[in-house]
Amino acid sequence: MSQGNPYFITCLRQRRWITLLGYVLFTGMMSVGYYYNVTFVQLGLVDLGVRRIGMTETTVAAHMAVLALLTCILAVAVGAMMRWRGWSQQFAIKLRMAWLVVCLQTLLTALAPTINSESGFLTWIVAASLALGVGVPATFSMTVDLIPTADRGHVAAVITALAYFASAVFSTSWRIEAFTQQFLLIMLPGCIGLGAFLFGIPGIVRQLGRQHRDPAFGRGRFVRKETTHRFGVNPRLIALIILMFGIYFIDSLGFLRLLETPVYMNTAWQSPDTDVRLLIAGMHIVGALTAGILYSAVQIRSLFLWIFGIFALVHLLYGMHVTIGYAGSAPLAMPILYAVAVSLYTVVNFAIWADISTPHTISLNAAVGVALSGWTATFISTALAMQWQSVGITLADHIHIVNAAALLFFIAVLALIYLHQENVAANPERSSP
Amino acid sequence: MKRMLLLLIVLLTGCAAQTEENDFNSFWLILDGTHTVQEFGGSIIVLGGAVVLPENSQVNGHLLLITGSANIDGTLDGSLYALGGVVAVGESGIISSNVNVGGGQFIRHPNAQIGGPINLGDAPDLPSVATMTGSSALDAVIGFALQTIPLLFFAVILARFLPHSLGRIEAMIVHHASVSGATGVLVLLVGLSLLVAMAFTVVLIPVAIISGFLLLLAVGIGWIALGIVLGRQLVRLLPRSPGLTLTAVMGIVILRLLLAILEPIPLIGTVAIGLTMAVGIGAVAMTRFGQRRYTPPDPNVL
Known part of the structure; x- marks a missing residue:
């Protein structure tokens, strides 16, 4: 390894089993949570609304936008409250919140297939928003307690690889009943196990809760000095939110249209051929591991360049394919590149918020970061896709616009890097970014 | 190798576009799988997989086969170019213009109708x-x-x-x-x-x-x-x-x-x-x- 041995190797050598248990707990929680989000929430709810309840796709999309907006507002509110009350630094409270969220989500998952009206669907959406809004700051802020700074890229890679591998291989049927059955099998034991861990072995919980005092855990990679003021604006946070918003927006806006184009789904993510789905799952793993290694080996700005560049390229390829006749099959190169780009940014998303935070600021930073980039982008892209559909924008035009957005961000990051280097050259004594 | 073939296709496409105006303005590229074409207004390029033109189907354009296979039982209102692969023209198959075979296998039913001359090249396959x-x-x-x-x-x-x-x-x-x-x-x-x-x-x-x-x-x-x-x-x-x-x-x-x-x-x-x-x-x-x-x-x- 270029950056010395990973921290968990040291823990293994020193037999620090409780610290290693923290790794397992965090990786398990986050990978299942993300798997739930990309399958049950993003795909299962559409099936529930359209097929089971009989709503139009536009109405379901509008409800999904409500889910995104509510989650965003709730996450920021909960994150701010956690920071204000000091819960951000109390692992036991965060774990309790996470456990309650898992319990609520398990209940909601079990109830989902029984919903048969639009009002029931909307109520479910509001309850799910509450769970997600609490879950985001609670779980993301556990990073400072459980994962040392040196290993955040690697752990994020494992989480991403597990979540996307499972969603590409195991989610063969995008039906709510199948998702419910699958997730109840994971969530019910998870709910019981997490409860037993939380209430059954408080000593271990206390020990894990003290880890953030160790600078190896509590000091984020990009934190230079402790921010003591309560709601100080962190320019790095704002820059990262804008960049992550761009990525989520491009991904969501492009994928929303691809989802509705059978040739691209049936030959890739929903292919009846297991080999194809395994290949995509494999590329997700390759992408995640690549990002996990590069996260600590190159500057993050380079990773952003790769991500925007790949998104621009993949949409260019989709655009060309639409132009030359997409009525046939679609080459696998496109979903492969897409999978790599998605894995790259997911790894960054799992690691970056903790790396610009201290235990004091993590809950709000993570909530604001994930909510304003991920959920707001989802809300806006869904609304925009609905609007474009209503005015009859063609698939080719849709893809070209997404491609243009990706290129725009790519050039913006390039320009920022250039300007920063110029600034450093002009003021060497103020070389801090 | 496949990328070289892609370049070749593009070059061929460019040449065709120059010689026969608008013929390749719209085309369908097939890389893998089996594709049955009932009706298509443009040329078809096969770089892998199979294309099938069933009875009563109509393609208004050329068919360019690099590798893979093409079974023609319908009407191809254009020329057939085969650089490799297998082309089979069935009893009800109609090709309105030339058949140019530079490589691969060409099988034709005696009753198949071919409007233009058939040019069977004897270029040897490149040895691997x-x-x-x-x-x-x-x-x-x-x-x-x-x-x-x-x-x-x-x-x-x-x-x-x-x-x-x-x-x-x-x-x-x-x-x-x-x-x-x-x-x-x-x-x-x-x-x-x-x-x-x-x-x-x-x-x-x-x-x-x-x-x-x-x-x-x-x-x-x-x-x-x-x-x-x-x-x-x-x-x-x-x-x-x-x-x-x-x-x-x-x-x-x-x-x-x-x-x-x-x-x-x-x-x-x-x-x-x-x-x-x-x-x-x-x-x-x-x-x-x-x-x-x-x-x-x-x-x-x-």
């Missing part, structure tokens, strides 16, 4: 490296030599004239193998996709050719650097350390031998070749072809 002598062992040796000797020649030149650049790439592989591999994966994935995208634009074909050459050069230099790394381990066993050139030659031969042994093994062979290629090309990319040393970033800088 693996089937040059008829003896599989000898073919394997010749194939190995054909791939390794140019690499050795190139290695000797680099070791003689650019030893410092090779040293930087070698250091990158030795000290940052995982970073090299990760970068190499991205460079390969993006590089190959970009080449195809550029080739499809037609006007960027010269750029695609130059980029392809650079990518190939990077793969070659990466393998040479990997060979040197391996060679350094081997020369430790010798009583006297040979120079860089000999170390490189020994290492490259051993590396190529190892890869040749692993290549036929399913999955392992592909992973081994892919991984060495990625590590090599990543090291070349991170050091800008050996022009600068890689330094890990300041952990505080975003």
